[in-house]
Amino acid sequence: MIKIYPSILSADFSKLGEEIREIDNAGADGVHIDVMDGVFVPNITFGMPVVKAIRKCSRLFYDVHLMIEKPERYIQAFADAGADGITFHIESTDSPECVIDLIHETGKKVGISIKPNTPIPSMDLLKEVDLVLVMSVEPGFGGQKYLEAMNRKIEDLARVRYEHDLKFEIEVDGGINLENASVVTKCGADILVAGKTVFEAEDKKECMSRLREG
Ligand code: DX5
Numbered sequence: 396m397i398k399i400y401p402s403i404l405s406a407d408f409s410k411l412g413e414e415i416r417e418i419d420n421a422g423a424d425g426v427h428i429d430v431m432d433g434v435f436v437p438n439i440t441f442g443m444p445v446v447k448a449i450r451k452c453s454r455l456f457y458d459v460h461l462m463i464e465k466p467e468r469y470i471q472a473f474a475d476a477g478a479d480g481i482t483f484h485i486e487s488t489d490s491p492e493c494v495i496d497l498i499h500e501t502g503k504k505v506g507i508s509i510k511p512n513t514p515i516p517s518m519d520l521l522k523e524v525d526l527v528l529v530m531s532v533e534p535g536f537g538g539q540k541y542l543e544a545m546n547r548k549i550e551d552l553a554r555v556r557y558e559h560d561l562k563f564e565i566e567v568d569g570g571i572n573l574e575n576a577s578v579v580t581k582c583g584a585d586i587l588v589a590g591k592t593v594f595e596a597e598d599k600k601e602c603m604s605r606l607r608e609g
């Protein structure tokens with residue numbers, strides 16, 4: 396079953412709690428939380444205090460996507476704030492192995508993410524993680540167009556997973572809509588992140604069902 400994680404980057408921040416309760420009631424499988432530092436990406440969102448504040452709004456899986464330089468500095472803090480899974484960019488640190496270990500130590504699910512121009516991570520990393528997040532737009536902003544070239548990368552990643560009998564989930568983030576969801580899942584995605592598509596939908600429940608069915 397494909398999982399849909401709405402990205403709260405497209406929510407109305409003036410009523411974030413309400414927005415999260417709404418997607419929870421509408422059947423979301425998790426909440427995707429984009430943390431940006433204005434250095435790794437050219438945008439700034441929010442940090443641990445906001446994650447802590449919204450933790451009480453839902454029991455859904457809180458999927459924290461760190462787009463920050465040197466994420467090793469903040470792993471424990473995001474775990475303490477209420478993340479269920481922590482995903483960082485392998486481009487953002489000198490030692491992805493150490494960051495993976497740090498997340499493991501917190502007991503949270505471990506995710507690694509790659510930007511559109513970054514090749515599939517090495518086997519040494521893939522065998523240690525619960526999730527690989529394929530960015531299908533340049534990270535930093537919601538509402539961008541899905542990069543078709545990522546279809547091939549998702550397929551390759553799914554093939555590597557199969558060939559090596561690995562278990563990580565494949566999550567795809569950026570530009571997912573009702574037109575391309577089915578192709579992306581056919582390529583091998585297990586989790587679709589959708590910001591604009593879900594938050595701008597009149598009927599969020601129906602929108603998520605359609606994204607899930609492809
Ligand atoms: C972009 C973020 C995405 C973004 C997706 O850097 O990582 O999670 O919110 O937004 P849409 O679905 O609108 O492309």
Ligand code: ZN
Binds near residue numbers: 402428568588
């Ligand atoms: Zn994201």
